[in-house]
Every structure is written in structure tokens, then in C-alpha cells.
Amino acid sequence: EAGVAQSPRYKIIEKRQSVAFWCNPISGHATLYWYQQILGQGPKLLIQFQNNGVVDDSQLPKDRFSAERLKGVDSTLKIQPAKLEDSAVYLCASRVLRGTGNTIYFGEGSWLTVV
Amino acid sequence: KQEVTQIPAALSVPEGENLVLNCSFTDSAIYNLQWFRQDPGKGLTSLLLIQSSQREQTSGRLNASLDKSSGRSTLYIAASQPGDSATYLCAVRLDNYGQNFVFGPGTRLSVLP
Numbered sequence: 001e002a003g004v005a006q007s008p009r010y011k012i013i014e015k016r017q018s019v020a021f022w023c024n025p026i027s028g029h030a031t032l033y034w035y036q037q038i039l040g041q042g043p044k045l046l047i048q049f050q051n052n053g054v055v056d057d058s059q060l061p062k063d064r065f066s067a068e069r070l071k072g073v074d075s076t077l078k079i080q081p082a083k084l085e086d087s088a089v090y091l092c093a094s095r096v097l098r099g100t101g102n103t104i105y106f107g108e109g110s111w112l113t114v115v
Numbered sequence: 116k117q118e119v120t121q122i123p124a125a126l127s128v129p130e131g132e133n134l135v136l137n138c139s140f141t142d143s144a145i146y147n148l149q150w151f152r153q154d155p156g157k158g159l160t161s162l163l164l165i166q167s168s169q170r171e172q173t174s175g176r177l178n179a180s181l182d183k184s185s186g187r188s189t190l191y192i193a194a195s196q197p198g199d200s201a202t203y204l205c206a207v208r209l210d211n212y213g214q215n216f217v218f219g220p221g222t223r224l225s226v227l228p
Contacts, residue, residue, distance in 0.1 A: 004158070033216075042119070042204050042218030043159070056215055091158055103149065104216065106158035 002026065004107035006092050012113045018080035021110040025073070025094030031055075033104070034067055034077050035091040043091055049075065082114045117142045119207055119219035127225040128195055136190040136222045138205035143183050146208040150179050150190050153202045153221065162203075163190070195226045 005024040013019050025032050030051050035043035046065065048056040052072040060067070069075040079086055089109040118141045128134055147166045151159040163172045163179040171180040178191040188205055204221040
């Protein structure tokens, strides 16, 4: 079974530029998450999708971050304009469906450096 | 607001030692708790998942316990090996509609040969 795929793996941009990250979850996984992990900290949820609907985006900085999952499969996270403090790893994760006992699977992350 | 802490932040042990990693959470109304491993430059890999009604889970040399009422979980690693070197994170799944996972900052483990 293929895992959660993310691209690009690494990106360096200047502040005020834009960047987009792509995620392909495990086939059949209805729930998709985007997390931000700053160096030395645990991941922080940015947005959670159930199929193509947003379940939780309360911690997403909506003035600069946006995310979509148009067909309920792939997802894209965009940052525009980027700030220095956006330097982090952006992790995509997926789960089978809502309910107990279903573990969450993570991709290897997209590493963003803003200079 | 649920907060998750982990002690110690870093740990270095010689190979073969048994060790305990600690996780604390402030709100006992959790759905489950999960322990993850993160290798440098990699994503997170799930190690053990404990439902809120369970007390412990075991997988190989790993044993995780949960004391929901006191807001604590421990990860016990027996006979540590250099390959166990990684960052270990615990995460609680909140008992609400959003089903969000709240992560601790992790414990960075180094097992010396």
C-alpha cells in the first residue's frame, strides 16, 4: 500500500513570495490533515478535511494560508505572501474515516525555508 | 484548551538500558492517545494507540500505558538499541467533533552503542 505522498520535499523562497505544497493521501482515506511543525516543536494542526469539506481550520492563518481538496482526494496548501516565521515542515496526514481506533498516517513532509 | 507536555526533552542512554518517556495532558476528556516516532528529515510513524478505555498497549519492546484520570501516559522501551534513536511524540485525540490530534513537543532519544 502506497503511503501519503507529498511534494516538493524542500523549498527555499524569499519572504513575500508564494509557495504551494501538494499532498496525495492513502487511497480510500476520507480524512486529510495539514500540520505545521516548527523545529523543536510538535506538529500543529492547520486544517482538517473530511472528503472535500473543511472540518476544522480554526488555526489556519487565513490572511496568508489557503488549502483546498476539490475532489476529496489530493490537497494543496498555499502560502501567500510567506513570512520568515513560516519556515517549518508542512506535514500531510490521512485517516480512513471518522471513528475510534483508526490510526493516522503521515507523509515525509515538505520543508520550507523562508529567507 | 488541551495542552500536551513531554519530559524529558532529550535523553541519552547507553545501549541495553530500559527507559521511560513521559507524556502529560491537561484535559482528561480524550478519545485516545497515540505515540509516534520521528526520524530526522522524516514524517511521523505510529507506534502504539491506546483507546481512552484501555490502560496499556504493547508492541515488541514497546509498552505504552495510559492513566486518563491523572492525564499521564508513559512509553516504556525495553533493552534499547541504537536504532531506537529518534524523537518520540505523543498525541491525544480530542473528544470532540473535530477529532483533532494535539501533539506534545517530543522527547529526543539517543541510544549510544
